[in-house]
Amino acid sequence: MKALISSFLIVLLVLSTQSCGENDISEIDIPNDNFDRGALLTDIADNVIIPGYINYTTDLANLDLMANNFSTNPDAETLFQLKLEFKNAYLSWQSVSMFEIGKAEALALRNNTNIYPTNTSEIEENISTGEYNLALPSKIDEQGFPALDYLLYGVADTEEEIVKYHSENEKARNYLTDLTSRLVSLTNEVKEDWVGDYRAYFIENDGSSATSSLNKLVNDYIFYYEKFLRAGKIGIPAGVFSGNPLPNTAEGLYSEEYSKTLFLQGLNAASDFFVGASTNHDEIGESLKSYLDYLDPDGNALSEKIITQFEEIKAKANELDDNFVTQIASDNTKMLETYDELQKNVILLKVDMLQALNIKVDFVDADGD
Amino acid sequence: MNRNKNINTIGLLLLGVAFTLGSCGDNESEDNVPATYEFLRNGESTVSFSGQTTRILMAEELATALLDFDKSATDLQEMFANEDATGGDVSPFVNESLNSETKSIRSKVAASRDLFSTNATGSAAIKTQMDQWIAAQVSDVFPNENELAEIGKAGQIADGSSTRYINGKGLEYNQAVTKTLIGALMTDQILNNYLSPAVLDEGTNIEDNNVSKVVEGKTYTNMEHKWDEAYGYLFGKSSSVANPLADLGADNYLNKYLARVENDADFSGIAQEIYDAFKSGRAAIVSEDYNTRDKQADIIKEKISDVIGIRAVYYLQQGKKGIEAGNLGTAFHDLSEGFGFIYSLRFTRDAGSDSSKFSDDEIESFISQLLEGDGFWDVTPATLDGISESIAAKFNFTVAQAAE
Numbered sequence: 001m002k003a004l005i006s007s008f009l010i011v012l013l014v015l016s017t018q019s020c021g022e023n024d025i026s027e028i029d030i031p032n033d034n035f036d037r038g039a040l041l042t043d044i045a046d047n048v049i050i051p052g053y054i055n056y057t058t059d060l061a062n063l064d065l066m067a068n069n070f071s072t073n074p075d076a077e078t079l080f081q082l083k084l085e086f087k088n089a090y091l092s093w094q095s096v097s098m099f100e101i102g103k104a105e106a107l108a109l110r111n112n113t114n115i116y117p118t119n120t121s122e123i124e125e126n127i128s129t130g131e132y133n134l135a136l137p138s139k140i141d142e143q144g145f146p147a148l149d150y151l152l153y154g155v156a157d158t159e160e161e162i163v164k165y166h167s168e169n170e171k172a173r174n175y176l177t178d179l180t181s182r183l184v185s186l187t188n189e190v191k192e193d194w195v196g197d198y199r200a201y202f203i204e205n206d207g208s209s210a211t212s213s214l215n216k217l218v219n220d221y222i223f224y225y226e227k228f229l230r231a232g233k234i235g236i237p238a239g240v241f242s243g244n245p246l247p248n249t250a251e252g253l254y255s256e257e258y259s260k261t262l263f264l265q266g267l268n269a270a271s272d273f274f275v276g277a278s279t280n281h282d283e284i285g286e287s288l289k290s291y292l293d294y295l296d297p298d299g300n301a302l303s304e305k306i307i308t309q310f311e312e313i314k315a316k317a318n319e320l321d322d323n324f325v326t327q328i329a330s331d332n333t334k335m336l337e338t339y340d341e342l343q344k345n346v347i348l349l350k351v352d353m354l355q356a357l358n359i360k361v362d363f364v365d366a367d368g369d
Numbered sequence: 370m371n372r373n374k375n376i377n378t379i380g381l382l383l384l385g386v387a388f389t390l391g392s393c394g395d396n397e398s399e400d401n402v403p404a405t406y407e408f409l410r411n412g413e414s415t416v417s418f419s420g421q422t423t424r425i426l427m428a429e430e431l432a433t434a435l436l437d438f439d440k441s442a443t444d445l446q447e448m449f450a451n452e453d454a455t456g457g458d459v460s461p462f463v464n465e466s467l468n469s470e471t472k473s474i475r476s477k478v479a480a481s482r483d484l485f486s487t488n489a490t491g492s493a494a495i496k497t498q499m500d501q502w503i504a505a506q507v508s509d510v511f512p513n514e515n516e517l518a519e520i521g522k523a524g525q526i527a528d529g530s531s532t533r534y535i536n537g538k539g540l541e542y543n544q545a546v547t548k549t550l551i552g553a554l555m556t557d558q559i560l561n562n563y564l565s566p567a568v569l570d571e572g573t574n575i576e577d578n579n580v581s582k583v584v585e586g587k588t589y590t591n592m593e594h595k596w597d598e599a600y601g602y603l604f605g606k607s608s609s610v611a612n613p614l615a616d617l618g619a620d621n622y623l624n625k626y627l628a629r630v631e632n633d634a635d636f637s638g639i640a641q642e643i644y645d646a647f648k649s650g651r652a653a654i655v656s657e658d659y660n661t662r663d664k665q666a667d668i669i670k671e672k673i674s675d676v677i678g679i680r681a682v683y684y685l686q687q688g689k690k691g692i693e694a695g696n697l698g699t700a701f702h703d704l705s706e707g708f709g710f711i712y713s714l715r716f717t718r719d720a721g722s723d724s725s726k727f728s729d730d731e732i733e734s735f736i737s738q739l740l741e742g743d744g745f746w747d748v749t750p751a752t753l754d755g756i757s758e759s760i761a762a763k764f765n766f767t768v769a770q771a772a773e
Contacts, residue, residue: 111530136515137527137698362694364687364773 035294036286037214038206043285044217045199047278052096052269053191055279059089060187064180071173074166076159083152087258089183090145094265095279098224101217102202103193107186110228111140117249118146120154127175134182143179146253151176154254210362218288219362222350225270230342233263237324238335245332250324259324264317271310288353295356302356306348313341402652405611406600406644408593410581415589416610418601420472421558425605425620427451427474428550430462432621435506435543436534438514442507449503450475475499478553481561482568484716484725491729495553495715499546506542510534520746528698533705538744539697541705547621548709555602555623556673557716561725563599564650564666570659579657592654596662600647603627603673614644623676629683630676635770643672667720674717674726678764679771681710682757686772688745689753701745704753711735714760726763735759 063085070078093113100110112134119141126132126142134143151172156162166173194202205213231241232251239245252258272279276287292303316338321327328335354361408415431448434440447453447461451473460468479485479495510523514534518524521537535541562568569592576582578592589597606620607613617640618628631640650665684707691700717726735756739748757768 108527111527115530133515136517136532137525138515138532140527140530140532 033295035291037208037212038203040286040291041203041206041213043276043287044273045194045202047276047283047285048273049096049099050191050194050199051279052092052099053187053194056089056092056096057184057187057191059085059092060180060184063089064177064184067177067180070166071177074163074173076163079152079159079163079166083255086145086148086152087255090149090252090258090262091265093145094262095269097228097266098221098270098273099217100220100224101213102198103190105220107189108137108140109186109190111137112186113144113183114146114251115141115144116146116149116232116251117253118142118144118150120150123147123150123175127169127172130171130174132175134178143182145183146251147179148176149252149254151179152254153256208358210360215359216362218354218357218359221270221273222346222354222361223363225342225349226346229263229266229270230339230346233259233266234324234335234339234342237328238332238339239328240336240339245328245335247325247328250328252323253325256323256325258322260317260320260322260327263320263324264314267310267313267317271307271314274306274310288357292353292356302348302352306345306353309341309345309348313338313345316341401656402649406604406613406648406651407611408651408655410583410588413588415593416597416600417587417589417594418597418605421598421601422605423467423470423472424474424477424554425602425622426464427462427467427470427472428547428554429621430464430467431474432543432547435503435546438511440507442504445503445507446500449473449499474550474554477558478550479557479716481557481565481716483561483565483718483723484557485561495712498712499549499553502542502545505536506546509536510542520743526698526701528696528702531698531702533698533702535701535705535745538740539701539704539746540708540740540744541702544702544705545709545712548706549712551623551626551709552677552713552716556677556713559599559602559623560670560673560718561716563595563602564669566659566663569595569654569662575659578654590654593651596647596651596654599669600651603643603647614640623673626680627673627676630679633679633683633771633773635766636675636679639672639675643669646672670718671720674719675764675766677710677713677717678726678760679766681707681714682760682766682768682771683707684710685753685757685760686768688748689750692748692753693750697746704739704745704748708736708739711739711756711760731759 063082066078066082066085070082096104097110097114104110122139122142132139132142151166152162155165155172166176202213205211208215210216235241237246237250250259251262272281274287275289276285277283278285289303289307292306296302316334319334320338321330324335350361406416427448431445434445434448443453444461447459451459451461451470453459462468475496478499479492485492513522513524516522516524518526518535518537518539523536524534526533526535526539533541534543572591574590574592574595578590581590583589584591584594587594603623604610604613604619606624608616608619613619613624617631618625627640627643630636631638646665646668650662650669653659653661653665684703688700688704688707691697691703711732714727715725715729715732718724719726738752738756739745754768757771761768761771
């Protein structure tokens with residue numbers, strides 16, 4: 001009887017908790033795990049972030065060079081070279097996009113680099129007036145890779161006409177090189193900070209408070225995964241949030257062949273980061289995976305689940321067309337299925353992993369107004 | 370749980386039952402309360418509130434226009450007042466049907482029977498304050514559309530990937546206007562006007578309602594209509610009059626923020642409670658049970674006041690988080706919304722009392738704490754906590770419950 005009453009009571013309490021949404025107010029203290037967060041941060045800095053920025057700034061320098069070449073001598077050959085460097089730099093950007101911490105955060109690097117869809121009417125107005133301040137927050141959708149994508153692929157229908165457009169429009173060529181030089185200068189600032197003082201600060205801030213390096217970085221990682229990889233690259237164009245597909249919000253809209261490549265690069269970077277694979281793929285360091293395994297030496301269940309899920313996403317994504325606009329038009333279900341696979345890892349990373357690591361989410365869904 | 374099981378189990382059990390029932394809203398089952406907000410007379414609907422929908426639509430156009438840098442101060446003021454400076458007719462709205470209206474937002478700001486019928490001074494002061502914000506948006510903020518904001522200088526500031534336009538103290542005037550309207554227009558009209566016995570029982574309303582005497586040419590009695598007008602300020606943009614909870618969040622004003630509060634697990638169920646009270650009160654009017662009507666009105670007054678209080682505290686706490694994280698643009702946006710909700714507190718109501726939960730002096734004190742010195746640029750987390758606590762102290766929720 002006692003047992004019966006007790007269990008009834010528990011059922012009742014559970015019921016009232018669920019139906020009335022009482023929050024669990026018990027705060028669990030930071031666990032005294034002895035995992036070496038400093039070693040983890042060192043590996044992340046030295047194997048992943050810094051080489052990632054070095055690759056990216058190198059590619060950006062080439063992009064800027066080729067933009068200037070094209071601007072001086074706009075023809076089919078210089079446009080071809082410029083497009084190659086555009087693709088290289090856009091891809092290496094995907095490997096560092098998630099690290100919006102330190103100087104990158106202060107400069108809002110991601111917002112100034114890859115906000116799409118880009119605002120073509122504002123871009124055209126900027127070009128025609130020649131008056132624009134790209135440092136203003138309201139200008140983030142008039143610059144970066146999506147704006148370059150438009151200038152290199154979208155201002156006319158054929159390659160010939162695109163060359164012609166630029167040859168006859170000095171202001172457009174100026175805009176082009178302004179865009180590449182802004183990417184270069186912003187990113188150099190971030191890279192210089194990392195190879196300068198920030199690396200040591202990042203590694204030494206190895207505690208477990210909300211402002212510790214790991215807590216912040218893991219939050220940045222999940223924020224990137226949820227908002228940019230899952231929603232930005234797949235969910236929004238597939239219409240997950242709007243009801244109807246929005247193909248014009250796909251990444252790489254004007255080049256018409258890179259949306260899948262860009263997505264896969266971002267996805268691989270996210271899964272590499274989880275397992276601790278270095279940017280140059282020559283070693284495996286400490287990682288979120290090794291941290292989770294350390295906390296659960298017998299099971300390894302969670303890290304394996306996350307890795308398996310990354311593989312599921314990749315398998316699903318490989319079925320997609322290179323151009324998501326085409327994919328959405330022919331069979332949007334495949335996009336939605338990819339989204340669903342991505343979503344499964346949101347749960348594992350944001351709920352299960354954060355609970356295991358005792359890290360609190362430091363961002364909320366935007367209010368939407 | 371293991372100790373004193375015998376003694377405590379039954380007591381706890383009862384407590385559990387009481388808790389479950391108490392917090393989840395007890396439905397007084399009235400035989401004549403319909404399943405949905407649908408009331409008929411001779412087979413025709415008696416529910417009507419087109420004037421409320423009109424004002425919500427006007428307010429939504431105004432909200433958009435406040436960030437349209439091509440608008441002049443006159444344009445915006447005409448949208449607010451739906452007349453020109455000399456009282457002449459104007460056509461300021463995109464939606465043509467709104468232009469043919471003689472109704473306006475401004476005339477119903479701080480215009481309730483209970484709070485302002487003998488306080489024309491207070492009413493005028495609030496209207497004038499809103500006029501000033503609208504004018505300042507054009508004179509202070511619009512010229513700096515393409516400037517970065519700094520301490521003491523209006524301009525842009527980034528809030529994530531959004532851009533906010535603030536004055537020299539960090540305040541978005543557009544948020545001040547729209548969030549104040551939630552109190553000064555919707556809340557004031559519902560709580561302090563249409564649900565007031567002074568309005569419901571005015572003139573021969575009771576006699577007429579007792580004999581089902583309808584307004585000439587209409588299907589409803591005067592009293593029924595007053596009640597529905599209150600309903601319309603909350604649900605006037607919902608796609609279904611009868612089932613407005615199906616698309617909660619249907620407008621950008623009170624309905625939206627009821628949805629926000631509903632989505633906070635600490636307060637889930639509140640939308641249903643408000644809807645049920647509207648439904649039961651309206652049914653009580655049909656069955657001429659004015660005590661029940663007023664009891665239901667009291668529930669609505671309390672719950673809608675809660676919505677305003679919860680959102681005021683929520684935004685102050687979000688602003689505090691933003692400041693602590695160094696995300697000033699995000700913080701200023703939250704504080705701007707909170708600023709408007711604080712003004713809206715002026716129109717909340719303690720059930721059974723004949724005045725607002727907050728005096729003018731209390732509101733002014735909160736506002737001056739927020740704006741003193743460099744305003745949001747140097748407001749401290751301690752100040753935000755202090756204001757949050759002062760607000761929550763007047764309600765049955767805690768700062769922590771409202772904060773997330």
